[in-house]
Amino acid sequence: MSLLAVGTVAIDSIETPLGKAERVVGGAATYIAWAASYFTDQIRILSIIGEDFPQPELELLKSKGVDTEGIHLIKGGKSFFWSGRYSTDMNSRDTLETQLNVLADFAPDLPSAYKNSKYLMLGNLTPAVQMSVLNQMESRPDIIAMDTMNFWMDSAMGELLEVIKRVDILTINDEEARQLSGQQSLAKAARDILKMGPKYLIIKKGEHGALLFDNDQVFFAPALPLYDVFDPTGAGDTFAGGMMGYLSQKGELSFSNLKTAIIYGSAMASFCVEEFGINKLKELTDEEIKIRLKKFIDLVHFEL
Amino acid sequence: MSLLAVGTVAIDSIETPLGKAERVVGGAATYIAWAASYFTDQIRILSIIGEDFPQPELELLKSKGVDTEGIHLIKGGKSFFWSGRYSTDMNSRDTLETQLNVLADFAPDLPSAYKNSKYLMLGNLTPAVQMSVLNQMESRPDIIAMDTMNFWMDSAMGELLEVIKRVDILTINDEEARQLSGQQSLAKAARDILKMGPKYLIIKKGEHGALLFDNDQVFFAPALPLYDVFDPTGAGDTFAGGMMGYLSQKGELSFSNLKTAIIYGSAMASFCVEEFGINKLKELTDEEIKIRLKKFIDLVHFEL
Numbered sequence: 001m002s003l004l005a006v007g008t009v010a011i012d013s014i015e016t017p018l019g020k021a022e023r024v025v026g027g028a029a030t031y032i033a034w035a036a037s038y039f040t041d042q043i044r045i046l047s048i049i050g051e052d053f054p055q056p057e058l059e060l061l062k063s064k065g066v067d068t069e070g071i072h073l074i075k076g077g078k079s080f081f082w083s084g085r086y087s088t089d090m091n092s093r094d095t096l097e098t099q100l101n102v103l104a105d106f107a108p109d110l111p112s113a114y115k116n117s118k119y120l121m122l123g124n125l126t127p128a129v130q131m132s133v134l135n136q137m138e139s140r141p142d143i144i145a146m147d148t149m150n151f152w153m154d155s156a157m158g159e160l161l162e163v164i165k166r167v168d169i170l171t172i173n174d175e176e177a178r179q180l181s182g183q184q185s186l187a188k189a190a191r192d193i194l195k196m197g198p199k200y201l202i203i204k205k206g207e208h209g210a211l212l213f214d215n216d217q218v219f220f221a222p223a224l225p226l227y228d229v230f231d232p233t234g235a236g237d238t239f240a241g242g243m244m245g246y247l248s249q250k251g252e253l254s255f256s257n258l259k260t261a262i263i264y265g266s267a268m269a270s271f272c273v274e275e276f277g278i279n280k281l282k283e284l285t286d287e288e289i290k291i292r293l294k295k296f297i298d299l300v301h302f303e304l
Numbered sequence: 305m306s307l308l309a310v311g312t313v314a315i316d317s318i319e320t321p322l323g324k325a326e327r328v329v330g331g332a333a334t335y336i337a338w339a340a341s342y343f344t345d346q347i348r349i350l351s352i353i354g355e356d357f358p359q360p361e362l363e364l365l366k367s368k369g370v371d372t373e374g375i376h377l378i379k380g381g382k383s384f385f386w387s388g389r390y391s392t393d394m395n396s397r398d399t400l401e402t403q404l405n406v407l408a409d410f411a412p413d414l415p416s417a418y419k420n421s422k423y424l425m426l427g428n429l430t431p432a433v434q435m436s437v438l439n440q441m442e443s444r445p446d447i448i449a450m451d452t453m454n455f456w457m458d459s460a461m462g463e464l465l466e467v468i469k470r471v472d473i474l475t476i477n478d479e480e481a482r483q484l485s486g487q488q489s490l491a492k493a494a495r496d497i498l499k500m501g502p503k504y505l506i507i508k509k510g511e512h513g514a515l516l517f518d519n520d521q522v523f524f525a526p527a528l529p530l531y532d533v534f535d536p537t538g539a540g541d542t543f544a545g546g547m548m549g550y551l552s553q554k555g556e557l558s559f560s561n562l563k564t565a566i567i568y569g570s571a572m573a574s575f576c577v578e579e580f581g582i583n584k585l586k587e588l589t590d591e592e593i594k595i596r597l598k599k600f601i602d603l604v605h606f607e608l
Contacts, residue, residue, distance in 0.1 A: 017488075089488060184321075184393060187529040208512040211529060220603050222524040225491040225515060259606040293608055299524050300604040302563040304597055 002042040003248045004114055004141070005032040006133050007123020007237070008103060009047040009071055013083035014276060016090065018230050021276040025057045027080065028123030028147070031234035033066050034281040035241025035268040036121075038289060040248040041065035044114050046133065048106045050077035060282070069111050077102040090229050091206065110136040121244045122146035122167070123237060127159035134166055143253045145169035147240055150176050165197035168253060171240055173204045186211060187218070200258055202243075204236055212262055214255055221262045222299055224270040224292075231276045235269040238281065242268030267292045306346040307552045308418055308445070309336040310437050311427020311541070312407060313351040313375055317387035318580060320394065322534050325580040329361045331384065332427030332451070335538035337370050338585040339545025339572040340425075342593060344552040345369035348418050350437065352410045354381035364586070373415050381406040394533050395510065414440040425548045426450035426471070427541060431463035438470055447557045449473035451544055454480050469501035472557060475544055477508045490515060491522070504562055506547075508540055516566055518559055525566045526603055528574040528596075535580045539573040542585065546572030571596045 007028030014021045029047045036043055044067040051073070058068050078101040086093045108129055120141040122130045130146060144167045152160045153176065164170055170193065174186060180196075181189035190201050190213035203211045207229075212219040243258075243265035250257050270292060271280045311332030318325045333351045340347055348371040355377070362372050382405040390397045412433055424445040426434045434450060448471045456464045457480065468474055474497065478490060484500075485493035494505050494517035507515040511533075516523040547562075547569035554561050574596060575584045 185529075185531055185533070187531045190529075205512065208509065209524075209526075218529055218603060219606070220513075220526040220529075221606075222513075222526070222604075225489075225494075225522055225524075227489055227491045229489070256607075260608060263606055263608070297608065299522060300526075302523070302525075302567055303560075304564060304567070304601065 001040060001248055001251075002044060002117045003036055003040055003119040003121065003244055004044045004046060004117035005029045005036065005121045005123065005241070005244075006046045006108070006130070007032060007121075007125060008080050009045065009049050009053065010080040010082060011052065012081070012233060012277065013096075014231055014233050015085040016231050017086065017088050018228065019276065021231070024277040025054065026082070026234060026277055028125075028234075028237040030278060031237035031272065031281070032121055032123055032241035032244070033061060034064075034278050035238040035265075035272070036245030036248070037064040037066060038268070038284060038286065039242070039245030039264070042248070043067065044070055044117060046070040046108055046110065046114065048072045048074065048102050050074055050079040050102045053079045067113075070114055072109070074102045084233075086232065090232050093232075108132055108136070118142045119244055119248045120144045121240055122163070123240070124149050127152055127156050127163045130163045131159065134163065142251070143168055143244075143247055145171065145240065145244060147171045147236065148176070150179055153179050161196060167198050169200045169202060169258070170198040171202040171204060171236070173206070173236070177201070177203045190218070199253075200255075202262060204239065206232070206235070210239070210262055210266060212255075212258060217255055219255070219259045219262070221259075221266045222296070223266060224295060224299065226270065226274065229273045232273050233277065235272050238272040239265035239269040241265070263293065263296050267296060305344055305552055305555075306348060306421045307340055307344055307423040307425065307548055308348045308350060308421035309333045309340065309425045309427065309545070309548075310350045310412070310434070311336060311425075311429060312384050313349065313353050313357065314384040314386060315356065316385070316537060316581065317400075318535055318537050319389040320535050321390065321392050322532065323580065325535065328581040329358065330386070330538060330581055332429075332538075332541040334582060335541035335576065335585070336425055336427055336545035336548070337365060338368075338582050339542040339569075339576070340549030340552070341368040341370060342572070342588060342590065343546070343549030343568070346552070347371065348374055348421060350374040350412055350414065350418065352376045352378065352406050354378050354383040354406045357383045371417075374418055376413070378406045388537075390536065394536055412436055412440070422446045423548055423552045424448045425544055426467070427544070428453050431456055431460050431467045434467045435463065438467070446555070447472055447548070447551055449475065449544065449548055451475045451540065452480070454483055457483050465500060471502050473504045473506060473562070474502040475506040475508060475540070477510070477540070481505070481507045494522075503557075504559075506566060508543065510536070510539070514543070514566055514570060516559075516562060521559055523559070523563045523566070525563075525570045526600070527570060528599060528603065530574065530578065533577045536577050537581065539576050542576040543569035543573040545569070567597065567600050571600060
């Protein structure tokens, strides 16, 4: 049942039209782990941090059953730092500053207990690091999902394609799907990307929901229309965490399970954006999640 | 069961990345009537055309049971003409030319048989013309829907608000909803627009589907991911036509019926964009429509 989340554990400074958050905890693996923690208690994080990372935040993760042995602390180092400012409509953002810091030398070394994880979520990182993790696994995980971004398509396409070839599920956004396939139509993009190896492709469209494709079927998960979006940071990672958390619980990878999994992911992402950083993800109850999932049924249910 | 469609009957020249169509039949009322014709045979069009309008196209509408008595022919006049070019992603378009022609003097005069229509679809036109139609009705239609656009918000907001006050269903796109309400969040925009009078608001998001709001509920109808979109022209009017065609068949206006109605609208719109102009809408079979509707169920159905 063990889920290994690989990705950044970082510090972010975020500015949106509705406020600011200075030096708060962020990073793909953080969001993935928090979201998944509501559905499985066997989560492991592989990442790297500096001495500036707030220890109480790691303790909090541990208290949720997350194994942090694989979060490598570099003495005297500084954690990966990102700061950004969102546009008025929140659909785009400018990066104000990126400090790689300890991430620059991240050569992942898997604790031996991690090497038999049954489920693997490769968060957005350089494809070389993603590949290194794949190569260190003792047995192939039952389900491997990966996230990536346009930056790696521009700078390391060859390596990226090698990783994509080896995963079950690829999650990217609509612009990235167009860039990766060279197709304008998302249906055609999906057809072409599935030929690159993954069994399933998830195209994330932010406030417009997400599409799931395999070679024969397509499924659409809507985003919940919210009164206020405070901070979109981490929504994609939270989506991935909710999805993989559900799949870890379910065990089997099928189109049907994956449909439900991305509804779980969408529900967790809808919470994530309601407060800054990971704040909302820290305080959810199972009852709140159940009510939120029910809203997704109401949102799309109709009778012919 | 009679449905009155008010709007342009026009001639369009269209350029998209996939081709060109020169001087083809278009106009809001044309698309509305064609889409609705698959669900009701009591359709009436109120519009105005010039002598350049191809008569066989009117005969074709008549053969589908559409009453064209209210399409006023101006001797020696020229029909409303629009030409435009779509961007590569088809999400925006430039108007190359607009000739109002006979539309400039359109002062609608309802044939007496039209004045008791039970269902009314006010296509996008100047609010003064929409209001004149409302005022000529002998009894209030059971269901009144209207479409409009940002142009009238810029140039005739006062009159527009007077029309909006009197309708049951308002259909606009996301940018127009933001403009009309001054709200960035579509959920807040809907809350505020519903205070302006309509019972239901439909926000059209093109390739991202459509949202339906009343004061308590929200429903989302997806757009079908298509391999090729040949021409988005008329998709919004086709959506409205499918929706009103279904509602005319059903009779009663309820949130539940409206949910199904906008799935019908979305299905008809998905056909519309697959060929240039109204070509695809002319040749559908009931079986094709049934299969397409079923695809919308598959697209969003999941189990928790």
